[in-house]
Amino acid sequence: xxxxxxxxxxxxxxxxxxxxxxxxxxxxxxxxxRQRLSLKYLEQLVTxxxxxxxxxSERGSQGGYRLVKDPSETTAGEIxxxxxxxxxxxxxxxxxxxxxxxxxxxxxxxxxxxxxEVINQYLDSVTLADIAKSMAEASGGACACAKNRNLxxxxx
Numbered sequence: 001x002x003x004x005x006x007x008x009x010x011x012x013x014x015x016x017x018x019x020x021x022x023x024x025x026x027x028x029x030x031x032x033x034r035q036r037l038s039l040k041y042l043e044q045l046v047t048x049x050x051x052x053x054x055x056x057s058e059r060g061s062q063g064g065y066r067l068v069k070d071p072s073e074t075t076a077g078e079i080x081x082x083x084x085x086x087x088x089x090x091x092x093x094x095x096x097x098x099x100x101x102x103x104x105x106x107x108x109x110x111x112x113x114x115x116x117e118v119i120n121q122y123l124d125s126v127t128l129a130d131i132a133k134s135m136a137e138a139s140g141g142a143c144a145c146a147k148n149r150n151l152x153x154x155x156x
Contacts, residue, residue, distance in 0.1 A: 052082035077123030
């Protein structure tokens with residue numbers, strides 16, 4: 001199973017917002033520079049995140065995007081679901097009701113259902129705070145990797 005760049009970059013975008021401090025709006029341009037991601041692509045990523053109620057935009061000179069909830073209350077599963085939709089390993093597990101006409105006689109369905117459960121348990125066990133902490137630790141206390149940043153250090 002592979003996740004698209006939408007999920008990978010969406011997690012990085014959200015981790016930067018988590019590191020920016022509670023309630024501070026961060027311009028996408030700053031995230032783009034810190035993470036070396038395309039500004040145009042980040043602009044596309046915030047739409048599903050906002051639709052899912054994970055980020056909120058603020059206009060004005062101090063505007064940008066900020067998290068709606070505390071990072072410890074947002075899971076990686078919520079972020080990935082906003083970016084990808086279902087992460088079910090097979091189509092017949094994408095909805096609550098399995099519409100496959102062969103589901104009651106499918107010998108492999110329990111395997112796929114078990115895999116789906118493990119994936120979702122893990123995604124829901126990792127919080128945005130955990131990801132932001134890993135980002136900070138990997139870069140010696142700075143939120144974005146120091147080698148990817150031309151900006152002065154900020155307090156997290």
